[in-house]
């Protein structure tokens with residue numbers, strides 16, 4: 387498999403999962419400004435959407451969109467227990483968290499990384515994130531992971547997004563469950579392996 391990524395960006399969620407599942411993979415770095423690969427190749431020829439991640443399977447099929455990719459990886463490796471069976475509440479909870487991560491957390495961060503975004507929009511995004519972090523903090527009360535008692539496909543995505551709080555100087559201290567959750571996941575071997583491979587630690 388080939389994972390098209392940019393260090394520290396959201397493909398880290400997929401990368402963690404590949405490490406968690408022990409799946410052999412090649413990393414291909416994408417320059418998001420130029421849409422070029424390190425060898426000068428055109429990323430748009432791989433993923434016309436122009437954003438990362440893209441995961442090219444050994445069959446040649448290209449998958450995009452984090453919730454879709456991680457569900458595919460977990461469903462094709464059911465023994466790892468990273469995602470419950472379809473039509474169960476536990477499965478739906480995992481998809482609920484993946485959607486929350488993508489549409490509420492990830493999207494709220496986007497203006498903070500956008501040099502063209504106004505200060506007002508950036509402040510509104512910080513306020514929105516604070517509200518969502520409050521909810522997440524409550525949901526994590528007494529829990530080690532988002533779904534049930536075990537690590538699932540939802541955790542690497544939320545972990546990846548929480549990493550951006552350090553870049554954006556958002557102090558997690560007011561949300562102690564969230565800070566502890568991030569620290570706990572940061573110790574996980576698959577998380578460390580992916581972060582090391584991306585040069586983040």
Ligand SMILES: N[C@@H](CCC(=O)N[C@@H](CS)C(=O)NCC(=O)O)C(=O)O
Nearest residue numbers: 395396418436437438439451452453
């Ligand atoms: N909906 C996409 C979002 C991916 C995304 O936002 N990727 C960012 C990096 S974290 C990106 O490549 N941004 C560059 C761009 O949009 O041109 C997914 O779930 O994979």
